[in-house]
Amino acid sequence: MVRIFQPFIFPFILLIPLAVFSSEYETEVRTYKVLTENPSGFVEVLHLNDDPSKYVDISDILAGTTGVQMNRSGGVDSFSTVMIRGASSNSVDIYVNGVRINPLYMSSCNLSLLPDELFERIEIYKGFTPVRLGFSNTGGAVNIVTRKGRGEYYGLKFSYGSFNTAESGFFMSDSKNESGYLLSLYIRHTDGDYEFVNHNGTPDNKDDDVIKNRQNNYRNEYALSLSAGSRLSKYLRVNISLIPYYSSGGVAGPENLETKDAFYNSLTNIFSLENHIQLRSILNEIVIGYSNLYLRTEMNDELGELNMLFADVTDTSGIKNTFYLSPDFHFFRNNIVLKLSYSDEETLRTSRIKKSEKYTGRRKEYLFVAEDNIEVIKDRLYIIPSFGLKGINDDVVYSSGYLMKENERVKSDDHIRNYRFGLMFRISDELLFKSNYSDFSRYPDMYELFGDGVYIFPNPKLKPERGELFDAGFEFFHERLVLKFAVFNNKYDDLINFWQNSQKTIKSENIAKAGIYGTEIYIRPVFHRHIVSEMSYTHQEPINKSDIPSFRNKILPFRYTDNLYLKCGLSVYGLKLIYEYSYSSQNYFDAANFLPKGGMPERSIHNLNLSYYYRAWDLTFGFYIKNITDVRPMDIAGYPLPGRMFFVGMYKTFKPLEKEEKYETD
DSSP, X not given: OOOOSGGGHHHHHTOSOOOOOOOOOOOOTTTOSSGGGOTTSEEEEEEOOOOSSOOOOHHXXXXXXXXXXXXXXXXXXXXXXXXXXXXXXXXXXXXXXXXXXXXXXXXXOOGGGSOGGGEEEEEEEESOOOTTTOSOOSSEEEEEEEOOOXXXXXXXXXXXXXXXXXXXXXXXXXXXXXXXXXXXXXXXXXXXXXXXXXXXXXXXOGGGXXXXXXXXXXXXXXXXXXXXXXXXXXXXXXXXXXXXXXXXXXXXXXXXSOOSSOEEEEEEEEEXXXXXXXXXXXXXXXXXXXXXXXXXXXXEETTOSSOGXXXXXXXXXXXXXXXXXXXXXXXXXXXXXXXXXXXXXXXXXXXXXXXXXXXXXXXXXXXXXXXXXXXXXTTTEEEEEEEEEEEEEEEEEEEETTTXXXXXXXXXXXXEEEEEEEEEEESXXXXXXXXXXXXXXXXXXXXXXXXXXXXXXXXXXXXXXXXXXXXXXXXXXXTTEEEEEEEEEEEEEEEEEEEEOSSXXXXXXXXXXXXXXXXXXXXXXXXXXXXXXXXXXXXXXXXXXXXXXXXXXXXXXXXXXXXXXXXXXXXXXXXXXXEEEEEEOOBOXXXXXXXXXXXXXXXXXXXXXXXXXXXXXXXXXXXXXXXXXXXXXXXXXXXXXXXXXXXXXXXXXXXXXXXXXXXXXX
C-alpha cells in the first residue's frame, strides 16, 4: 500500500513568507482588468456550481467546451485525458492553482484523479499558456482553481446513484480583515459494475455478443483542499494552498480482457506558497514563488491479467520542486511581464517482482518567458508579442534484464524556443476581434526519450515536436447575446508517436506531419431571465500530412471531426430544470482509417437535471439522469462506457444572518 504521510512533511517545513505570484487575477477575458492575461488569446472559463445531484467529473465539465475533446478508458471516474484543437494530450499542460501536474515520466495527465468538488472554476487556454503559468506547450493549457473563502459559512453535501456510487463533502470557510481560509473534505466511492455488451473481440459478429457486468471496476477517492490567505501589510499578501488526494481501485481491462485482481493505489499532493508584492512605480509588482508536487502510484498486476508478458507489481513515484520570479512592469501603455523559474523533478520506477529492473530519471528545467502587452490605441488596439526559452537537463539510469541493459546511463542537454504574436482590436464596447500566430515546441517526456526499462525502448535522439499555430475570430458580449467565433489552422512537424519496435517492445519516433483546421462557435442567447440556453459547436479536420502513402491525407487517430453541445432549461423560484445534449462524430483508432468499426463510434448523449433550492433552509435537492437513451458505445481501445445513470443528492449550507463579507482569498 502507498504510504501517505511522507510527502506532507517537506511542504510544511517551508511555510515561511516566500514571495510568490498572487492568484488575485481576473480570468474573464471580456473585462481586461489585468492585461497580463493576454486579451488576444482564446480562453474559456467554466464555473462549477454546487448542484448536489449532478454527478460529473472534470472530463464531463470540459467535454462541452468548443475545441476540447476528452478521451476515456472506461466508465465512472476512468482514466481520462484532454485534447485541445486536435493536439495530443501530451501537448496540453494541466495546472492546479498554477502548479503544473503533468507527470515527468508521461506527459499526458489523468484528469479523473482530480475531484471536481474541490474546484471553483476551470480556465482553458487554447493554443497558448499565459506567462503567469509558464512555458507554452503546443496544444494549450488547462488551469483548475480551488474554491476560496467567501465569508463565514460551512456546508454539507451528499449524493447517491447508479452502480452504488456515493459521495459526500464538507466545506468550512471564514474570512475577516482581509484574511481568510476555506477547508474542503471529500469522499467518493463507486462499484463501477455497470452492464455492457461484450463483443468478444469480434465487433462485426453479433452472434457471440453477450451482456455482462463490469468486474474489478471499483474506485475509492479521498481528498482535502486547504486554501488560506492573509494581507501582512499594505504591499504584501501571502497565500497558501495544500491539496492531497488519494485514490485506489481495481484496474479493469477492455471488454474481452476481464480482470479480477489487478488494482492500483495513487497519491498526489500539491502544495504552493505564494505572496504578492504590490508596488506603486514602474515596477508594478514583484513575484517570487515556490511549489511542490508529489506523485506516487502502485500498479499491481501480479497475475498478469492485463498483460501476461509483463505481470508485475510496479511502484512509480515522482517529486518536483519549482522556484520562480516574475516582475511586472507598466509604463507608457506597455505592460511587460517576465517569468524566470527553475524546477527539479525526479522519478523513480521499481519492480517488486523483477528486482533487477529499475528506472531513475531526473530532469532540471530553466525557464525564461517575456511578454509585452502594448496598448497601441487606448482601450482599442493591443499588440502582444512574447518570447520563451527553456533549457532541459536530463539524467537517466535504468536496468532491464529484458532489454539486456544494466545500470545504463543516458544524459542530455537541450533547449527549445517559443514565439508568439497576438492582436486584439476592440471594434466597439461589445465586439472584439482577436488573432494570434505562434511557433511552439514540446520537448519529449521521459518515456519517449529513455523508455521505462521494461518494454518501452529508449530513443534519446528524438527531436522536439514543433507546432505552427494560427487562429482568428471575434467575441460579442451583449446583455441579450454572447457570441464567440474562431477559426484555427495548426501545423505540426516531427510528431512523436509510439510504434512497435519488435514483437515485445515499442519505441517512440518522429514520424509524422499534421495539419489541423477547424471552426468554433459558441452562442448564449438571453431570451428571459428564467430561461437557460447555450450552444457550442466545433468542426475540425485533423489531417495526417506524413510521407507514408497509406497514412497521407487520412484522419489522425483518436480525433473527432464534429462535436455539438446544447443546453436549455428553466429556472423559476428556486426550481431549475436543465436538459443537455452532446454529439460527437466517429473517430478512428488506426492511422490508415481502414477499420471504420475499430474506432470510437459516433454518439448522442441526452442528460436531464432537476434541482430545487429552498431558500429558508439554505437547502438544495437534486435529481440527475445521465444518458437517458441508454447509449453504450466503446471508448478508447475497446473500453466500454456505462449506459443510463441516476443520481440524487442534497446540499446544505449554514451562514450567519449578519454575514456581509465580500472578501475572497484568491
